[in-house]
Amino acid sequence: MTVARIDARFAKLKAENKAAFVSYIMAGDPDLETSFNVLKGLSETGSDIIELGFPFSDPMAEGPIIQLAAERSLKAGTKIAQVFALASRFREIDADTPLILMGYMNPVENMGYPAFAKACADHGIDGVIVVDCPPEEADGLTDALDAADVALIRLITPTSDEKRLKTLVKRTKGFVYYVSVAGVTGVKEADAQSIAGAVKRVQDAAQLPVVVGFGIKTPERAAEVARIADGAVVGSVLVDALAKSLPGNSPIETKVLETAGILAQAVHNARN
């Protein structure tokens, strides 16, 4: 499966003329049991692809919302082996929804590239995003992931010019992720009009589906993005919904899943 699982998901969506709704949560926030319930619920409420953050102590491209999520996860003692176990558990109940691991380089380095890539394949992870690993430093990791048939997914940003774009799309598989604003996660709002041209440029260069993320906060904005890109990624809004449910008595996942469901619907109905 792995890369094929991503391709199959985009093919199915294309046949239905729908954009992908891509959701993000931080593994282990606030604990692994909740993460499992959230993953299960996300797949049931319309997430086509799920990005599973693995925590890092120094997430330098993250805004406050996801920084705090990483802190909560680490405070709960989350280890990367447990993140893989969580992925396996999800695979037992969902064989089709692609799972993408997202995080930073040092925990990957610490495992070693071959061991990390093998763990991804063994636990049903289909793609990996490593925020602080540009193509210049990615050969070793890409070799290992290729051997395990796991996609290294690239972030492309408003600062990527034509020349850079060519470098960025080399050796990438599955899809590419267009970061619609220069900034950390969850702070600035994306302007849908300005991203249309960029998405087209990236689609042409990569010949892969392009999903857009960073700064999508409302169903309206998600729908706008769904009309111009192959998918819309929502992270901070979900993580924030989770954070706000923490002190309450009701299950932590209720509000997250309700929010995700509304956003998924907006994305799926956008092109009707």
Add this chain to the structure above:
Amino acid sequence: MSTETPVQTNRYNLPDAKGRFGDFGGLYVPETLMPLVLELGEAWEVAKNDEAFWAEYHSLLKHFVGRPSPLYFAERLTDYYGGAKIYFKREELNHTGAHKINNCIGQILLAKRMGRTRIIAETGAGQHGVASATVCAKFDLPCTVYMGALDVERQKPNVFRMNLLGTTVVPVTNGNGTLKDAMNEALRDWVTNVHDTYYMIGTAAGMHPYPEMVRDFQTVIGKETKQQILELEGRLPDAVIAAVGGGSNAIGLFHPFIDDESVRIVGVEAAGHGLDVYNGHAASLNGGRPGVLHGNRTYLLQDDDGQILEGHSISAGLDYPGIGPEHAHLFATGRAKYVYTTDKEALDAFQLTSKLEGIIPALESSHAIARVGELAQDVGKGGIVVLNLSGRGDKDIFTVASAIGQTMSGM
């Protein structure tokens, strides 16, 4: 002093084109920053080969900073230890009180060339923050300095100085509120304000080209030292020694001596409460292992799962869980040796130097002083040791007073 183009000061000519010093260094940053750091690398390539750039740099070092800094025979400390002659390279006499300004002068000239209109910096002890604030005042650019909340507390005099100089100091409460956290926050600012902002990194660490560039701005220390010791003693020293935080004052002194095989090179890490105390020190070489943080591969303090530890040192300027990649390389090849000093030993050295030499050294520099006696004895009588007195200790008097149980009521 010499004003030749200081691009290469030893034979090994590192980093390579990918910013690597052997296995260390490189360029691990989020994609949003890649075009910026590549552009910075290109601008630096042009500037470092431009004599006009260096002429302006040296002119400012002379007239604004007050270089060359003296190489001073620390006679009473020498007598105290009874070994080799100990010389202090007096970087604490520079304008703003530390070596940090050498780097800031170079980088502000580069930022100007690149047309940047806003400067950001991180700071630990506040010395780099003050130096950044100083050059920004002089060159009329707005400056924002990120500083860990704990460091804001323990280096209050420097926070006040930065404010006086017109800089905005942003306290960072993430993590332990130290240098690592300040650097994360500065990087987040840079990712957000890519269009106009120049990130002035304060040490020879981080992503390429900073380790090379900051080193090349700091090698003025080693080059002057070489010339001065030849004038004073007619020969090279037997050893050079410096404290290592990120590693800029140390590499500035070491680099011009790396090819001189007779010269022993000794870096001093901060051992905090002791190397055997988990998460209780900041000795990344002696107590860490390789990994990737803040844009480069280097030795890091980290747990079994690759999470970065906060570490600890009484000295804010050494309280960082990583180290510049060139030091990682010198450690791996064995060309330099790295030893360590605890908080307590640094406090003792701080007081000893004040009393014996009439110089109040920075707590950072005190870490090197704490190891200079053994080195001088090891080298032996008739030998010469040069220590980088990287900064003055006025900023540390509150920390030292509370550590040794004295109060400064009325201050």
